[in-house]
Amino acid sequence: MYQSHLTRRSLRSFTRWMESRNIRLSDGLNIVKGEKCGIVCDELGVTAACDLQEGEVIAIIPKDACLTLRTTGAANLLNDAQLSGGLGLVVALMYERSRGEASPWFPYLNLLPLCHKALPIVWESDEIHNFLLGTELHSVILEDRKLIEEDWRECIWPLTQEYPTEFPEEHFSLEHYFSAKTLVSSRSFEVDDYHGYGMVPVADLFNHKTNNEDVHVMDEPNLCIIDESVSTSDRHPVEEESNYLGCSFIDNLTNAQHHSCSTIKERNDQCRNEVLEIVLVRDVPMGSEIFNTYGELSNASLLHRHGFTEPDNPFDIVNIDYVLVMQYCTSFFSKCHVRNRIRFWRKYGCAPLTSQASEYFEIEASGKPQPELLFLLYIMHLPEKDVLAAEVALHELDTAVKADCAMNWEMKAWKTFFDFPANHLKRARCNRYTWSKSEGEIDSCIMFFFTSNVCESLIWLSEKRDQAYGQATLEEDLKLLEDARQRDNEKLFHALYLRVSERSILRRLCHHSFEELKKNRSQKRDDCLLHQKDAYTRKNMPREY
Numbered sequence: 112m113y114q115s116h117l118t119r120r121s122l123r124s125f126t127r128w129m130e131s132r133n134i135r136l137s138d139g140l141n142i143v144k145g146e147k148c149g150i151v152c153d154e155l156g157v158t159a160a161c162d163l164q165e166g167e168v169i170a171i172i173p174k175d176a177c178l179t180l181r182t183t184g185a186a187n188l189l190n191d192a193q194l195s196g197g198l199g200l201v202v203a204l205m206y207e208r209s210r211g212e213a214s215p216w217f218p219y220l221n222l223l224p225l226c227h228k229a230l231p232i233v234w235e236s237d238e239i240h241n242f243l244l245g246t247e248l249h250s251v252i253l254e255d256r257k258l259i260e261e262d263w264r265e266c267i268w269p270l271t272q273e274y275p276t277e278f279p280e281e282h283f284s285l286e287h288y289f290s291a292k293t294l295v296s297s298r299s300f301e302v303d304d305y306h307g308y309g310m311v312p313v314a315d316l317f318n319h320k321t322n323n324e325d326v327h328v329m330d331e332p333n334l335c336i337i338d339e340s341v342s343t344s345d346r347h348p349v350e351e352e353s354n355y356l357g358c359s360f361i362d363n364l365t366n367a368q369h370h371s372c373s374t375i376k377e378r379n380d381q382c383r384n385e386v387l388e389i390v391l392v393r394d395v396p397m398g399s400e401i402f403n404t405y406g407e408l409s410n411a412s413l414l415h416r417h418g419f420t421e422p423d424n425p426f427d428i429v430n431i432d433y434v435l436v437m438q439y440c441t442s443f444f445s446k447c448h449v450r451n452r453i454r455f456w457r458k459y460g461c462a463p464l465t466s467q468a469s470e471y472f473e474i475e476a477s478g479k480p481q482p483e484l485l486f487l488l489y490i491m492h493l494p495e496k497d498v499l500a501a502e503v504a505l506h507e508l509d510t511a512v513k514a515d516c517a518m519n520w521e522m523k524a525w526k527t528f529f530d531f532p533a534n535h536l537k538r539a540r541c542n543r544y545t546w547s548k549s550e551g552e553i554d555s556c557i558m559f560f561f562t563s564n565v566c567e568s569l570i571w572l573s574e575k576r577d578q579a580y581g582q583a584t585l586e587e588d589l590k591l592l593e594d595a596r597q598r599d600n601e602k603l604f605h606a607l608y609l610r611v612s613e614r615s616i617l618r619r620l621c622h623h624s625f626e627e628l629k630k631n632r633s634q635k636r637d638d639c640l641l642h643q644k645d646a647y648t649r650k651n652m653p654r655e656y
């Protein structure tokens with residue numbers, strides 16, 4: 112991605128620029144590219160040049176060196192045009208790029224690619240359709256592209272007409288907008304409330320690791336750095352052949368002498384300014400890559416915003432559309448039955464998740480469905496008399512719980528409603544039901560809903576959802592994934608990885624539901640646990656009510 116930009120010259124000029132903008136980088140860091148940067152071959156990353164310790168400040172970045180809506184030369188114009196948020200930042204980036212060497216960020220921008228081509232919003236249409244079919248991203252990307260075009264037509268093109276000198280058409284085309292968007296999506300950080308999101312030099316060099324990051328980027332408002340010039344001749348040599356790409360202007364110490372930025376901070380705490388700090392949150396041994404985290408993101412979100420997926424991502428999910436659940440319900444029950452049960456379900460605070468125009472339920476990486484989906488399927492299958500009994504009980508509970516001001520009555524009512532009969536069976540079922548070996552604690556509330564009917568519904572839903580991926584089986588996808596890995600086809604690899612991880616989640620859901628179904632059948636368990644006569648009587652309510 113950086114090949115054409117990463118020359119010795121551009122790195123030297125970036126280093127000098129950091130110096131001029133008071134950006135401080137610990138000499139314990141190496142900025143590397145290629146295979147030294149463990150996860151990605153043609154990108155940059157940061158490694159430890161010596162053993163580093165938790166708590167060290169390894170970089171200090173003045174906020175005025177960040178490119179934000181406040182610091183850009185177009186700040187007033189963007190303010191007048193009422194362009195803010197992500198869209199404003201993309202225009203600010205395009206604006207600074209259009210100024211070439213006249214931009215105060217030129218040496219930094221010169222290091223960035225024009226476009227991060229790994230992001231699906233800039234893939235060819237046939238790649239989007241072929242690679243992403245069935246995945247969480249397919250419709251999202253198509254929708255995104257429409258919205259991006261609309262934004263450009265409504266907000267950016269008019270700017271080029273109103274201020275042709277500041278926003279010349281040739282630098283603010285739709286293509287430029289898409290390209291700038293990929294950089295803001297994959298590299299911007301929230302600076303603070305005043306600046307909002309911005310392009311943060313140095314902080315954007317760290318690659319991502321889920322749940323196991325080495326650094327945090329921290330807002331440290333009461334800190335300032337004095338100008339501490341270091342002779343440029345003391346810099347590390349930047350060798351074209353090696354993976355080492357350079358370091359900061361304060362990197363002139365040996366590893367044994369290595370100074371973290373904490374030292375600089377201590378020396379300068381008389382003088383105050385606004386800066387961001389990059390702080391180590393764990394020890395990092397010499398030679399290891401230093402990772403940041405971009406958040407607890409599913410593979411679909413990682414691919415969407417950053418152009419890659421992560422193996423064994425614990426935050427992976429797959430969604431089942433509400434429409435598909437309704438399709439299931441209406442094919443087994445009358446419309447009137449479905450309407451009434453949905454009303455009942457919603458009355459007690461349940462709803463699908465929503466995003467843009469879609470409503471859906473999440474299935475976790477372990478295959479565990481969102482509880483609201485289980486409640487819905489459970490209620491859908493309840494015999495009519497049990498629904499009526501439940502209504503009465505819930506009404507009584509409502510009165511009781513309302514008296515307790517500290518409680519959210521809806522949640523408590525649901526909890527009690529479902530906990531009560533579950534309690535009778537808890538012990539028996541707890542011992543035989545687990546989602547995965549790693550999940551030690553069993554959610555009794557969730558288990559309760561895995562009646563045979565619910566299990567069958569879940570199997571139906573997971574199989575139907577899987578059909579969205581087309582004809583190929585999961586095993587065939589796995590073979591294609593291996594091929595893509597061997598051929599170094601990154602786009603295809605990450606798209607296939609997303610498919611495979613989503614389909615594996617569905618398979619886990621199907622497998623667990625099937626296992627439960629088998630157990631229910633072998634034990635001839637009554638499908639409707641709420642048949643127990645006294646389940647709803649006041650005398651059997653938990654004592655707290």
Ligand SMILES: C[S@@+](CC[C@H](N)C(=O)[O-])C[C@H]1O[C@@H](n2cnc3c(N)ncnc32)[C@H](O)[C@@H]1O
Pocket residue numbers: 113150151153154155156227229297298314315316317318319320416417418419420421
């Ligand atoms: C903030 S930049 C990190 C520095 C970047 N590697 C560079 O060359 O400047 C984010 C981009 O780095 C890459 N990246 C970060 N973490 C990654 C990971 N765990 N696996 C693959 N690519 C990753 C992705 O291309 C992502 O969009």
